[in-house]
Amino acid sequence: MPNLLMMNQLLNEDILAILEDAAMYAKGEGWKAEEKLFIANLFFEPSTRTRFSFEVAEKKLDLQVLNFSADQSSVLKGETLYDTVKTLEAIGANAVVIRHPQDHYFEELLGKINIPIINAGDGCGHHPTQSLLDLLTIKQEFGSFDGLTVSIHGDIRHSRVARSNAEVLSRLGARVLFSGPKEYKDETNPYGEYVDVDEAIVNSDVVMLLRIQHERHMEKNTNVINEYLEQYGLTKEREKMMKDHAIIMHPAPVNRGVEIDTDLVECERSRIFKQMENGVYVRMAVLKRALQKKTQEEKSNVIYS
């Protein structure tokens, strides 16, 4: 079953194959659905870019889209995630895309659902298509990951992106630096080295900023937020210290003036909106991987059974 749940389940060769497909889609080429295939998008949390990015990807692939939002569903009658997904499978969904606030929500589904599950974000856990679009953006820029220095700035501990990006960038050959407030350190993440913000900025090919997730971990330390930009964020001064060819990334939505000076969001080095564009291509590649294999498996079943 070609699920996509966590980056650490993908081999390097799987990742590179997805990035290659995504690059094809960026050129307007590649597989599209020839029959009517249905994708159910289940978003149990608000989302703009991930949800619409998947919807655009699906429509570009000529897939049929079913947009599920929890607040208009039988989830209000207490239906479990398993029964909801099983229902969508019975009704004809060929794959499900799920965002859910609970870490590892997909564990209750594995082995019991017969259609691919694409994880669009679980709790503070994983967000593999975000990692893949980050990788595509870096690869477009530098051609390879070997020998690059990537610094990840901010709330390392609660970020869906920090852990999976650090793990996968490391094994693809990059060096990872972490930087940010002490209280956001993640002692369980062995894939990067903690350094001072200025040191990180000066040495990076990629400066990857993380969103301060006000809404997620509600430690209302207003002082921290007010002084965040100066102490830990990307100010105009720090931008000037970056290497000539270095780029700025952020998974968005950006807290302008917190993680980054608002004038830098669309500066020449910024790849923030490029990342969003790449998100569509990466998700097309991930959907292709889920559905094409599925179709092949089904064909084999027909032939041999």
Added chain:
Amino acid sequence: MPNLLMMNQLLNEDILAILEDAAMYAKGEGWKAEEKLFIANLFFEPSTRTRFSFEVAEKKLDLQVLNFSADQSSVLKGETLYDTVKTLEAIGANAVVIRHPQDHYFEELLGKINIPIINAGDGCGHHPTQSLLDLLTIKQEFGSFDGLTVSIHGDIRHSRVARSNAEVLSRLGARVLFSGPKEYKDETNPYGEYVDVDEAIVNSDVVMLLRIQHERHMEKNTNVINEYLEQYGLTKEREKMMKDHAIIMHPAPVNRGVEIDTDLVECERSRIFKQMENGVYVRMAVLKRALQKKTQEEKSNVIYS
């Protein structure tokens, strides 16, 4: 006007014609829209399976889908159902699918709306496509309704399904048994005989469980709910007492451990997810009936006017 409002408005021959069309659709055959036809889905109550079942049915028929939800509409400005439906008609909807919490909501529309109305559930009243998918599931299993014993278990009084299924199964030749808590008896429903749960189970070809509708009639009798499975539900012991060929049905969402032991939901006898699959085919047949006749009428109008 080929509305679909209540099962008791359909002749036996109408029902059998719909089931035949649905069986065609299950094989991947049958009518599809050749021109651009718009269906507005108006759900004034949360729903997963009915709403998505209609949407998949519509898309399989190449229809254009308009998903209306009350909380983002002018209903918030106090617009009546009539004005909302008339608006959708004016804007170009060729049929409307409506779920509404008020019994017989459609009465204020009849004779005043010029597009077919398909009832997707009204209050505690009617839910004809649910009845039709139940009938399709039974017919697939047994070939005919003649001489079958079908027991309906649970909240007979408040169930959209109980009344219309009992009426239609009776006139199609089946014997109907009712079983459940005394307070859920429906003295106005003459189409079945009340028996003890074990007697019902032993004698049935079809064991049809109803959902305990916590959210609908708020008699919070927690004791009843806690002891419901033992006293009135389908336990593992009772399942063993069923006839060899007998099947289990439930309109879902299931309260696992209340109406049925959770392990039985997907057991070999269960047709619960098969019912959901059949829901799509039945709704395709119902939409075909609404739109194909409409198209023919319009063509006649063009010729003779």
Added chain:
Amino acid sequence: MPNLLMMNQLLNEDILAILEDAAMYAKGEGWKAEEKLFIANLFFEPSTRTRFSFEVAEKKLDLQVLNFSADQSSVLKGETLYDTVKTLEAIGANAVVIRHPQDHYFEELLGKINIPIINAGDGCGHHPTQSLLDLLTIKQEFGSFDGLTVSIHGDIRHSRVARSNAEVLSRLGARVLFSGPKEYKDETNPYGEYVDVDEAIVNSDVVMLLRIQHERHMEKNTNVINEYLEQYGLTKEREKMMKDHAIIMHPAPVNRGVEIDTDLVECERSRIFKQMENGVYVRMAVLKRALQKKTQEEKSNVIYS
């Protein structure tokens, strides 16, 4: 950039060109998208007719629809309108349709967004596609605007429609009368003459009623509302005073029994539902204008850059 923001930005010839295209669409003819183009509908306020009218228009043009609603989006995380629209642009939207409660919300977007913006209503400000559908309805009826008398009744001050309709009807050659409660007078609107309701009714070719926007300006003057129909609304008596050929218009949703006697909503003179039908054609023409020029510009860019 072929935005559509305010009627006063359109020349008479632009307006007439849009109306001509709309008349083509009413006959089932005209441009459709040949490639896959995405339209994002961003509604920050509830709406039935405008939202669905745009969606039907888009689908009739073979456009891909992205329905955004603020309550399921990153707007909940504090994202600005600019960042939301920029995101949709990055993800692949070829145009955005926006309704927003803030007057002139589009000012923060102008010059910074590279896709056309179609204003579907801003605060109490502008609602150009409503004006255009009103104009189409009048033109269908009378062939031209020259020498017509149009009276606008009701809340002149807070109405999106009153100001832009008065301005544009005046310059297209019609005479505009205003009528309604003193407290709803708009001293800043120079395009009409205030007269008594009966005088307005007797002299008009078009009686254009406005909605009492309970939900917008919350002066809960219940007496005014109760006596509104008698004092300022279209009663059956007043309808009899209208010229033989005169028509009734209302942007809807109608407060039946307030602005107009409920029996008149669908009377022979009423064009209220005709207006809604025309809304689809006008929006098709507006979308065509936005996208066709865009496509041409892009082609030019390719050739010359």
